[in-house]
Amino acid sequence: MSIRERLSGNEATAFAMKQINPDVVAAFPITPSTEIPQYFSTYVDNGEVDTEFVAVESEHSAMSACIGAEAAGARAMTATSANGLEYMWEMVQIASSMRLPIVMALVNRAISGPLNIHSDHSDAMAVRDSGWIMLFSETNQEAYDNMIMAHRIAENKDVLLPLMVCQDGFITSHSIENIELIETEEVRKFVGTYKPEHYLLDRKNPISMGPMDLQPYLFEHKRQQWEAMKNAKQVIVDVAKDFEKLTGRKYDLFEEYKMEDAEYVVVCMNSTAGTVKNVIDRLRANGVKAGLIKIRVFRPFPGEEIAKALSKAKAVAILDKTPILNLTGGPLYEDVTSAMYTLNMNVATINYCYGIGGRDVTESQIETVYSDLQNLKDMSNPYRFLGLKSK
Numbered sequence: 316m317s318i319r320e321r322l323s324g325n326e327a328t329a330f331a332m333k334q335i336n337p338d339v340v341a342a343f344p345i346t347p348s349t350e351i352p353q354y355f356s357t358y359v360d361n362g363e364v365d366t367e368f369v370a371v372e373s374e375h376s377a378m379s380a381c382i383g384a385e386a387a388g389a390r391a392m393t394a395t396s397a398n399g400l401e402y403m404w405e406m407v408q409i410a411s412s413m414r415l416p417i418v419m420a421l422v423n424r425a426i427s428g429p430l431n432i433h434s435d436h437s438d439a440m441a442v443r444d445s446g447w448i449m450l451f452s453e454t455n456q457e458a459y460d461n462m463i464m465a466h467r468i469a470e471n472k473d474v475l476l477p478l479m480v481c482q483d484g485f486i487t488s489h490s491i492e493n494i495e496l497i498e499t500e501e502v503r504k505f506v507g508t509y510k511p512e513h514y515l516l517d518r519k520n521p522i523s524m525g526p527m528d529l530q531p532y533l534f535e536h537k538r539q540q541w542e543a544m545k546n547a548k549q550v551i552v553d554v555a556k557d558f559e560k561l562t563g564r565k566y567d568l569f570e571e572y573k574m575e576d577a578e579y580v581v582v583c584m585n586s587t588a589g590t591v592k593n594v595i596d597r598l599r600a601n602g603v604k605a606g607l608i609k610i611r612v613f614r615p616f617p618g619e620e621i622a623k624a625l626s627k628a629k630a631v632a633i634l635d636k637t638p639i640l641n642l643t644g645g646p647l648y649e650d651v652t653s654a655m656y657t658l659n660m661n662v663a664t665i666n667y668c669y670g671i672g673g674r675d676v677t678e679s680q681i682e683t684v685y686s687d688l689q690n691l692k693d694m695s696n697p698y699r700f701l702g703l704k705s706k
Contacts, residue, residue, distance in 0.1 A: 317562070318496040324455040324487035327494055328394070328420045328480070329354035331462035333364055334502040337418075338389035338509075341369035341380035345399035346432045347484035348422035352394055374399035378406035378417075385415040386524050388514030390466065392417070396484060397424035397438045404442070410477045411446025411540065413524055416469030417477040419447075420462065423585065424484040425672045433673020434484035436584070436636040439613075440646045446540050448478040448547050449614040451584045453570075455492040457611075458482040460564060463497065466506050467554045473546040481613075483586040485673065497562060505561055544615045551612055568617040570609040571624060573599060577606025579688040580625060582651060583634040584610045587669075587676055594681040605685050610647065618654030625655065630663045630688040634701070636670045644698055663691050669701035676702060 322330065329351045332340065340359075342352035352368075359368040369380045374395050381391040395403065400421060410417050425431040426438055439449060448468060452458035461480045469478040482488055497505075513522055528536060548568065555566040570588070573595050574580070581591050588609040598605040608624055625631055633652075635645025643649070648666035655662060667684060670676045680702050687699075 318498065320494050320496055321491050322455060322494050323350070323489050323491050324452075324458045324482050325350035325422070325489065326354055327455045327459040328462055328482070329358075330496065331459050331502075332392055333358045334497070334499045335392075335463070335466065335506050336364045336503065337366055337392045339367045339369060339381065339384035339391040340393065341371055341377045341384070341391065342393050342395070343371050343374045343377045343399065345374065345396050347424060347488045348394045348396040348399070348420060350488070351420050351422070374402040375406060378403040378410060381417045382406060382410050382413065382415055385410075385417050386413065386514065387516050388511050390509040392419065394420035394422065396422045397426050400438045400442060401426060407442055407447065408445050409525065412536075414475040414540070414543070415477060416466070416475055418462070418465045418469060419477065419479045421479045421481045422484045422488045423481055431672040432484070434486050435638075435671050435673065437638060439479070439481050440637045443614060443646055446476060446544070447614060448474075448476055448544070448551075449612070450478065450480050451611055451613055452480060452482040452487065453586055453588045453609060455487050455490070456494050456564075458487060459494060459496070460558065460562070460566065463502055463505065464554050464558050466509070467557075468547065468550050470509060471546075471550045472512070474543050474550050476540070476543050476547060481585065486586045495562070501561065505557070548612070548615045548617060566611060568612045568620055569624075570607075570611060572607040572609065574606040574608070574624060576604055577627075578604040578629040579685055580606045580608060580628045580631045581634060581681070581684060582608045582610065582621070582625075582631060582647065584613065584636070584647065587634060587636065590676055590678055591681055594678050594685065598682070598685055603685065603689070616650050616654075618650060619658065621651055622654040622658045622660055625651070625662055626660050628662055630665075630691045632665050632667060632684045632688055634667050634669055634684075637668070638671055639666070639668045639698065642698070663694060665691065665694075665697045665699060667699050667701040674702055
């Protein structure tokens with residue numbers, strides 16, 4: 316039986332962590348993710364979990380503590396945002412290289428400078444190819460559900476990679492929504508007990524972790540990470556099917572909204588998808604065949620599947636909520652167009668940089684995107700800005 320509640324995205328994430336009852340949580344506060352370890356610490360203090368909560372002096376230390384705990388055979392979790400993730404940078408890479416299935420809540424926020432505490436995706440995009448699985452969450456419900464599925468994915472023997480669950484800072488992290496929670500007993504049964512095959516405290520099978528790895532083997536080990544990421548795609552699908560059996564809520568690599576006959580399509584991630592859906596409903600009522608691809612799984616990137624879903628469109632707009640400073644398009648744009656090129660799909664595709672530093676994204680702006688797609692003739696400037704102030 317589901318439990319109906321009203322929670323913010325941060326509360327929902329912390330509640331999921333309580334239900335999972337990890338062995339170790341190590342964290343350092345940073346807006347807007349601070350509430351997650353703050354809420355969780357009350358569960359520790361109240362005796363509602365058996366978790367060892369480690370209050371460290373920095374985000375670098377938080378990830379280091381998670382790595383040490385996970386290497387020792389414990390299930391470890393943390394949470395951070397923006398500059399905190401940047402401070403973890405070295406250890407984020409080491410966690411994935413050591414194949415440690417740590418789960419992290421990443422509450423997306425603009426990276427300084429100048430200082431900004433509001434939401435864009437520059438933090439996640441900065442670590443997108445560091446070997447972490449990345450799930451994005453449109454709503455508080457999805458952030459909760461993704462967190463419940465996270466360990467089943469990361470700890471799969473064919474994967475063994477760390478995983479981050481992303482949600483938009485303040486937009487979902489601090490906004491309260493209706494949510495359906497799962498009974499704690501069912502959550503723990505679904506997640507299961509962590510039983511690593513290899514860990515440092517196994518005295519019968521001594522191992523070393525993080526040793527020197529020079530020319531003879533590093534290349535092959537990186538290829539193994541690639542294989543693990545490749546395996547993760549099917550594992551994510553399989554875990555989502557089991558989750559649907561438990562809750563009735565269906566998830567896939569990405570969500571298709573009104574895509575059956577869509578001619579003009581927007582591709583985006585996280586909370587913006589809700590705004591786009593409202594615009595689509597209005598456009599559909601006026602005869603415009605508008606559609607949406609909402610990316611849920613960004614790493615591993617389901618390029619082939621997305622390209623095929625876009626193959627019948629007349630024009631596509633890809634929305635990147637991160638500063639685009641390379642003059643060749645944002646990360647999501649580059650991934651989608653690369654997949655389309657590989658499959659020889661020639662669909663007119665433009666890129667929008669939007670919502671930087673938490674700037675509001677309005678329905679009228681999304682309507683402008685669909686209007687541009689319907690009148691797309693000049694492809695000499697595919698790189699555009701949405702919601703930029705006039706000079």
